Amino acid sequence: MIEIIQPGMLASVQDLGRHGHRSLGIHPGGALNALALSSANLLVGNPADAAGIEITMGVCEIRFRRDTRIAIGGDDIGALLDGKPLPACWSIPVRAGSTLKLALATPDSPEQPPRHSMRTYLAVAGGVDVPLVLGSRSTDLKAGFGGHQGRALRRGDKLPIGDATQAAAAVHGPAFGMRSPRWSGLALREDENSRQVTLRVLPGPEFDQFTNASKAALWSHAWRVTPNSNRMGYRLEGAELKRKHGRDMLSHGVVPGVIQVPPSGQPIILMGDAQTTGGYPKIGVVIGADMWKLAQAPLNASLRLEACDLQAALAAAQEQQRYLDSIRDTVAALDWSRATLYRK
Amino acid sequence: MQGPQIHPLGDSALLCSLPAPATLAQQQRIWALAALAARWEEVGEVVPGMNNLTLIARRPVADLDILTQRINQAWPKLGGAQSEGRDIEIPVVYGGAGGPDLESVARHTKLSIDDIISRHSAGQYVVYFIGFMPGFAYMGGLAPELATPRHTTPRVSIPAGSVGIGGEQTGIYPMASPGGWQLLGRTSLPLFDPAQDPPTLLRPGDRVRFTVERVEQ
Helix, strand or coil, X not given: CEEEEECCCEEEEECCCCCCCHHHXXXXXXXXXXXXXXXXXXXXXXXXXXXXXXXXXXXXXXXXXXXXXXXXXXXXXXXEECCEECCCCEEEEECCCCEEEEEECCCCXXXXXXXXXXXXXXXXXXXXXXXXXXXXXXXXCCCCECCCCCCCCCCCCEECECCCXXXXXXXXXXXXXXXXXXXXXXXXXXXXXXXXXXXXXXXXXXXXXXCHHHHHHHHHCCEEECCCCCCCEEEEECCXXXXXXXXXXXXXXXXXXXXXXXXXXCCXXXXXXXXXXXXXXXXXXXXXXXXXXXXXXXXXXXXXXXXXXXXXXXXXXXXXXXXXXXXXXXXXXXXXXXXXXXXX | CCCCEEEECCCCEEEXXXXXXXXXXXXXXXXXXXXXXXXXXXXXEEEECCCEEEEEECCXXXXXXXXXXXXXXXXXHHCCXXXXXXXXXEEEEEEHHHCCXXXXXXXXXXXXXXXXXXXXXXXCEEEEEECXXXXXXXXXXXXXXXXXXXXXXXXXXXXXXXXXXXXXXXXXXXXXXXXXXXXXXXXXXCCECCCCCCCXXXXXXXXXXXXXXXXXX
8 A cells, every 4th residue: 555645746546547528527547657657557567557656746755555666757846755866767666665755846946957857657566556447547637536545645545455467576576666757768859958848749640721820830939738627738938839721620520639729819739638529720739749748848948740651650659669568578587586685 | 410520539539520500300310429439448438518429549549540431431321310418307396495596586587486487397408418517417308488598696505405597508507616606496306416317317318307395485
């Protein structure tokens, strides 16, 4: 069991989402940075889609009430396990009574280099064992079901841990690490010093309905992530995007990554908790392989949108899959019996 | 009947939309295509919209053209497909605390409150699609004289079961949420229960009637 000592701004149980129910209005939700949760899960011997905890902007404290193995994915934002730094993508056994603390994500503070620091994922061997609801353990924060009692985690919450596949070995085996996606080549397109994130975008169905000036602005402007951004959508601020005509559209299905342009002309990129249907024109769609970067982009970060084609999108998805496969293969080849116990 | 226009929606979805206007006959073809496409191996989910259908692939699709071809081949053969919709009666307590906007709808439509209730409960509505939130049904069939614009400032929280009018549509809020619709009454029928299978009372194609359980002052 794990106990939430301090949930921080927003922490919730998430897996890779609740799929198959969109025609009933149920959004997929799930970890916004699926790459981070998947890699952390694989590192502790879980299937990629086990449930973990998504922690937003840190200031979180979690105590482990039994021996287990953990890994964090996403940004470590100064994670301390019993006072010792714990980098992301590090798989480590923990003893009952150990405490994980995550600092505040402060991209501007002098102690912390500028970095992408919105979300951190905690995976535990065996996964967070809340009940499956409609095929998923994700918390639907809007509709109030799934996860732990259908809500964000609170101080004092106690979450059961499932049985780990390689329980004893996984818990007591050696600590080891992998290159995090930030350093693995998947993130080479980001310029960390300018805190600018580049997202690859496919033109949306209504791209050609926008004025030429707006189409050009989409690619040439820097877009600021406004503080109104959340698990439903990232609201951007920049140039005003205008359509050639103001014709109304009928509601249609939307997916995470869709860049819709409401009448204000300021685009919104839909995230996992967005409603399943919408009626705003779609100027573009962020490719699936870049959605994790957006999930990590801090508020006020500057985004660049870069046109790409389907072939590039598929190559990026395959590259990401190879990264996850490499973790899975490494963990499968581990000799868990070489036990070197982590001690406080 | 003209076939759908097909647009890629990112690297793993396709949006198929039909030429305007939206009609029940077109929507029935959309449901038929949805039922067929849901059985295709590479399709993970189908999402009917108003006069359109979104197909969501299980993974990024190497060749969206192949899916496009299958849709175009299937479309002409879908004629006459009937929806599997059911007849559902929804008892409504009109007015009172659950229907705070009966008077504003009366002012806008220049109808009496009794007229509004009898016309709203006389209609037969068809669920075109579910969106916005779990179980929220977009229904066609509202008597045109009842159409009333949404509130300019949405309410912060509307109770679950609230029955209202938004423009030319009528619908029910399955759970507490913010919302701008004109509220006529409330039903105590549960519209969304994640423990049930299926979890929503209403599904695309269902035919809905509102019955007057009671009218409150």
